[in-house]
Amino acid sequence: MRTNEIFMAIKTDFPEARQEEETGAVIIPKESLLKITQYLKNHRLAFDNLHCITAIDRAERVELAYTLYSISEHHGITLKIYLTAGEENVASLAELWKSANWLEREVYDLFGVIFLNHPDLRRILNPYDWKGHPLRKSYSHPEVSIKPRL
């Protein structure tokens, strides 16, 4: 199925879903994440594979992007959630897709998004005693990162 058709299918059951203009990604409110992902996995859309979770820091908000793929149907979709600054938490999908476990740990490590009910929310790339979340715009670590003299 094409992205638009998948979006229409989601939209019929979940009217709160919107489509992002530039990317075609489906934006959903964070409260409906569990409902919608369960639907996407078990519905005939058959999204059996969670490819990637990543985040984009836009200073005033953090965007979470979930890339889903269906191995049997050969189609994919990107889900997006906008998290307002200061409320970077969202439900964990580790129960639904096993791959979410480490992907969410990565997003937590680098962006500081808290995944609620995650079975093991530890850092995964940086050392366990690391301070801060390096891919956030506000992150600074002057003692290790040297700026070039221009």
Place this chain on the structure above:
Amino acid sequence: MAVTERIPASKLIQRIPGGGVFLTTSENIFKWGKASSLWPMTFGLACCAIEMIATGASRFDIDRFGAGVFRASPRQCDVMIIAGTICVKMNDCIQRLYAQMPEPKYVIAMGNCAISGGIFYYDTYSVTKGTDSLGIPVDVFIPGCPPRPENLLFGLMKLQEKIRNEKDADK
């Protein structure tokens, strides 16, 4: 004459003309043996390791210089080739591996990353600025990003030269 010039140890060992006897010091023999049989550690950190692997394979064949037995345990090695980017998370690991190697031990810093942080010197949070900054003494620096296998072999020959010319026999 021409042949003996190409034998690295020819300066250390003197043949008595016309006889089956040669003269040397035990120290020189040890140094020669040490330099001719280096045991590197199987230890690659990033892209430079690929060049190190190529150097170990048949085309470039590091075995020709007596350093082809890559060991998987630091206890069995005497040269550590730091091949690649040192991430902050690897610091402890490298220091521990270095400490676990028995003396005499040597370190080759291969590639700009292992020398100074290389292209990751500026504006990164996760890369250590070179092997020296970990307090590990480096014997040979091989610049390049990545250095070609020939460069690694040249670095290895420099290390052998250094070992053969060591003043202190204990090292």
